[in-house]
Amino acid sequence: MSYADSFSLKGKVALVTGASYGIGFALASALAEAGATIAFNDINEEFLKKGVEAYKAAGIDAKGYICDVTDEPGVQKMIADIEKDLGPVDILVNNAGIIKRVPMHEMDVKDFRQVIDIDLTAPFILAKAVIPGMIKQGGGKIINICSMMSELGRETVSAYAAAKGGLKMLTRNIASEYGALNIQCNGIGPGYIETPQTAPLREPGHPFNSFILAKTPANRWGTTEDLKGPAVFLASAASDFVNGHVLYVDGGILAYIGKQP
Numbered sequence: 001m002s003y004a005d006s007f008s009l010k011g012k013v014a015l016v017t018g019a020s021y022g023i024g025f026a027l028a029s030a031l032a033e034a035g036a037t038i039a040f041n042d043i044n045e046e047f048l049k050k051g052v053e054a055y056k057a058a059g060i061d062a063k064g065y066i067c068d069v070t071d072e073p074g075v076q077k078m079i080a081d082i083e084k085d086l087g088p089v090d091i092l093v094n095n096a097g098i099i100k101r102v103p104m105h106e107m108d109v110k111d112f113r114q115v116i117d118i119d120l121t122a123p124f125i126l127a128k129a130v131i132p133g134m135i136k137q138g139g140g141k142i143i144n145i146c147s148m149m150s151e152l153g154r155e156t157v158s159a160y161a162a163a164k165g166g167l168k169m170l171t172r173n174i175a176s177e178y179g180a181l182n183i184q185c186n187g188i189g190p191g192y193i194e195t196p197q198t199a200p201l202r203e204p205g206h207p208f209n210s211f212i213l214a215k216t217p218a219n220r221w222g223t224t225e226d227l228k229g230p231a232v233f234l235a236s237a238a239s240d241f242v243n244g245h246v247l248y249v250d251g252g253i254l255a256y257i258g259k260q261p
Contacts, residue, residue: 001237008237104156116159195224
């Protein structure tokens with residue numbers, strides 16, 4: 001295999017969770033561009049339909065499934081359906097997630113548990129579901145979408161930071177437990193990314209925009225395009241000796257103390 005060919009995903013089946021829009025859609029699109037067949041899920045028919053339309057508009061033949069990623073029997077059924085429809089899952093991207101911004105002393109424990117359930121327990125459920133098939137095939141790739149909150153704390157995100165910190169360690173443990181079986185599990189830690197949801201925060205003069213630019217050596221917000229190359233790398237044979245690593249795509253924030261006031 002040539003160096004360039006090692007990045008090809010031709011013949012691979014990739015499942016990207018929560019990929020009807022946003023970062024998940026961008027990651028799935030990148031894998032499709034590299035040759036993978038795409039499966040994705042969302043929690044209801046409305047979101048799934050919008051996702052299917054978005055993939056069609058992008059010229060991608062993606063197969064959508066309704067599935068709650070916190071429901072283990074539902075996940076097991078989805079994996080079985082994907083195997084029947086498309087073939088065994090070669091690449092899993094655990095992208096589905098939520099955040100609840102509430103001061104910790106005001107946060108209801110049910111909300112804390114919901115964030116942990118979706119952002120940490122669900123990746124465990126998905127990985128558990130695909131690993132037997134990967135073992136049978138002789139290998140596979142798992143990519144967990146972590147966060148800078150895997151490393152840093154911040155006001156109002158106690159549940160999210162706890163979940164993403166746990167996801168970082170789950171990533172390392174999957175790598176440790178299944179690396180000898182040619183399964184690589186790595187993470188991507190996005191920085192602050194331009195999305196429709198962050199548009200109000202990115203207005204010139206907004207205090208949060210100024211804060212992010214001052215903390216980022218690249219002096220800009222990231223884009224979903226910035227995440228595509230890392231995703232293809234970690235999904236491909238080019239990363240076969242990379243395992244248990246979280247690749248932070250953050251413009252240098254974690255390396256930088258910030259500008260002096």
